[in-house]
Amino acid sequence: MKKFEEKTIRTEEIFDGKVVKLQVDEVLLPNGKRSTRELIKHPGAVAVIPITKDNKIVFVEQFRKPLEKSLIEIPAGKLEPGEKPEITAIRELEEETGYTTSQLTFVTSFYTSPGFADELMYLYLSRDLEKVDQPLAPDEDEFVEIIELTLAEAKEYVSKERIHDAKTNYAIVYLELLERML
Structure with missing residues (x-):
């Protein structure tokens, strides 16, 4: 052993x-x-950091039943059986935000809660967003509102715990590091 x-x-x-x-x-x-x-x-999941042409991050606000409150998060969703993470990312981006992209950049993957779950989340970045005229419909039990924020605004939301989940915090830290490198 x-x-x-x-x-x-x-x-x-x-x-x-x-x-x-x-x-x-x-x-x-x-x-x-x-x-x-x-x-x-868990079958795994993806999350996308979508950046608009005017350099705003596209978030979704949705109610999270385990927390009994709404959170503002980057778009994300569960992998379907046999589906490649890139395909899931594009599908979830369109369903949740009405945007699509022809270019995804893989950032990293990480385990969300390795103490008790095997969920592996794939994180992507897209700066090549296009609004879809007739986007894919969200899941029938999914209700979201789109919020576009600058990085500075997103960091303020973190400080007020409006953004309070690991994947979104990770995304903001990643964007902050990218900004410093440019």
Whole structure:
């Protein structure tokens, strides 16, 4: 066994939903003892940092039920089975904002909550936005409002916790670093 590896002894599937699966694994720890791990299995997701021609970031505001409040976030969505992240990114961008793009730049990928979930999120940047005359419809249970902010305005929203999720904060820090390099 590797230094920190936990060997799975048994898996119990608890829930199989549209977005996530929940399982409980019994594991053998590196010290030989046993423990349990509650795990969320997720198909992965994408997020896009969309920048308009006048250098504004396109955000969506939406209600987040686990938090019981609305957040302002960059557009994002779940990967569909067999779908490439770039395709998901363009689809989600259009569904949520009414913009499309012919150019995506891969920024990075990261695990959103590795302590209990395997969700891997792919982050893209696009500065080549075009408004779509008849955009793809959002999901039937998705209600969003578009907000366009400068980087300075977005940082102010962060300080007031109007922007308060990891992917969007990551995007703002990334844009701030890019700005400093130019």
